[in-house]
Amino acid sequence: MQSYLTTAVAALAAAAVALFLVEVVHRLTRRFGRRSQLLTELTDHAHRPFQVAATVLAVQFAVRFSTGYAVGEGWRRLLLHLLILGVIATTAWLVASLLIVVEDTALARFRVDVPDNRHARRVRTQVVMLRRLTIAVIVILTVGVMLMTFPSVRGIGAGVLTSAGVVGVVAALAAQSLLGNVFAGLQLAFSDAVRLDDVVVVEGEWGRIEELTLSYVVVQIWDDRRLILPTSYFTSKPFQNWTRTEAAVLGTAEFDVDWAVPVQTMREELRRLVEGTELWDGRVCVLQVTDATGGTVRVRALVSAADAGSLWDLRCLVREHLVAWIRDNRPTAMPRIRTELGDASSNLPWQWVQPRRPVRRPADTEAPDDARVFGGSDDGDARSEAFVGPEETSSPRP
Numbered sequence: 001m002q003s004y005l006t007t008a009v010a011a012l013a014a015a016a017v018a019l020f021l022v023e024v025v026h027r028l029t030r031r032f033g034r035r036s037q038l039l040t041e042l043t044d045h046a047h048r049p050f051q052v053a054a055t056v057l058a059v060q061f062a063v064r065f066s067t068g069y070a071v072g073e074g075w076r077r078l079l080l081h082l083l084i085l086g087v088i089a090t091t092a093w094l095v096a097s098l099l100i101v102v103e104d105t106a107l108a109r110f111r112v113d114v115p116d117n118r119h120a121r122r123v124r125t126q127v128v129m130l131r132r133l134t135i136a137v138i139v140i141l142t143v144g145v146m147l148m149t150f151p152s153v154r155g156i157g158a159g160v161l162t163s164a165g166v167v168g169v170v171a172a173l174a175a176q177s178l179l180g181n182v183f184a185g186l187q188l189a190f191s192d193a194v195r196l197d198d199v200v201v202v203e204g205e206w207g208r209i210e211e212l213t214l215s216y217v218v219v220q221i222w223d224d225r226r227l228i229l230p231t232s233y234f235t236s237k238p239f240q241n242w243t244r245t246e247a248a249v250l251g252t253a254e255f256d257v258d259w260a261v262p263v264q265t266m267r268e269e270l271r272r273l274v275e276g277t278e279l280w281d282g283r284v285c286v287l288q289v290t291d292a293t294g295g296t297v298r299v300r301a302l303v304s305a306a307d308a309g310s311l312w313d314l315r316c317l318v319r320e321h322l323v324a325w326i327r328d329n330r331p332t333a334m335p336r337i338r339t340e341l342g343d344a345s346s347n348l349p350w351q352w353v354q355p356r357r358p359v360r361r362p363a364d365t366e367a368p369d370d371a372r373v374f375g376g377s378d379d380g381d382a383r384s385e386a387f388v389g390p391e392e393t394s395s396p397r398p
Helices: 002-032 037-045 047-066 074-108 118-147 151-155 157-162 164-174 176-191 263-275 308-329 378-388
Strands: 199-202 205-212 216-221 226-230 249-257 285-293 296-305
Touching: 002 037, 002 047, 037 047, 037 074, 047 074, 074 118, 118 176, 118 205, 176 205, 205 226, 249 308, 263 285, 263 296, 263 308, 296 308
Parallel strands: none
Antiparallel strands: 199 205, 205 216, 216 226, 249 296, 285 296
16 A cells, blocks of 8 residues: 555655646746747747646656566556557647647738738748648647557558558558549648638639638639538549739720710720729729620720728729719610611612711820730730730840
């Protein structure tokens, strides 16, 4: 009985000493690490795992060295085995916490609440994917190490290694879809094809990447629905990424109007509208006739905004305003269907009238700036070079 009491006292004393030392280290780290982001994260997130791991380790050593009188006893082997399993589990918890602290410290250097946050979102996506992979690897290794502490598992280790090839092939075939999604998730994280908070159009739905894991991607649709897709979808099927290079985007609003529409006047009205709203970022405001077939012409208004949400509202505003402007100020430009009636011989009245020769006027060869998409401004010139290529300068021949 005296020996058992000594073991209990030794275990409690070891736990108390471990807790005291951990608390001293914690207070010193908090005091001298106020200006360090890394030390601050350590004191906040790694304190509890450090406490538990140090306490379990101290108790394990105390029990081992204070139970020499019971060498060979079954209860001593069982207790030490349980303590060893606890040391392995708490050490894995501590390692995972330290890795998460390092990742959080790295993420704190990249802000995503700024207009140009493309690089920050890319780093954030990669760190989040690495965190999930790191935790999964730590859990698998911890379970493996804990199982290897059992003599029966170690005894069948040789047989498992011998049949590992066959088992690996069978497991790979059975988990082909799962492994494909895992590798697709890693490819998405490091190929920069899609990142967290990217605005995408997928399966005909417009939304943003809300969550990116190793097996699936969650897209938050504009009406707060969630579209959940496997990661392999984004590596095997086409999708639109509106914010891959920058958050600023272009959008269109199209109108089918009559041939009598005053295009230049409508262009000036569009310019006046966008200059009076904060939704427009000041880059692109162009109105062009893109088609003229049948009884109508198609007019396209191209505008730009700082982000996808502002662009949506700006496009709706342009449609509403120009529809009201045509209805109230240019009713002759509304779409119409013309019908001409002839006599029994299909002769039309206009065929009997000699048309007057129109007065020729010099053509205006220079289009205004807001009538050109590829030119007329710095942004238009850059867009022209992106789709056509820079002009080649001819070098003088010798």
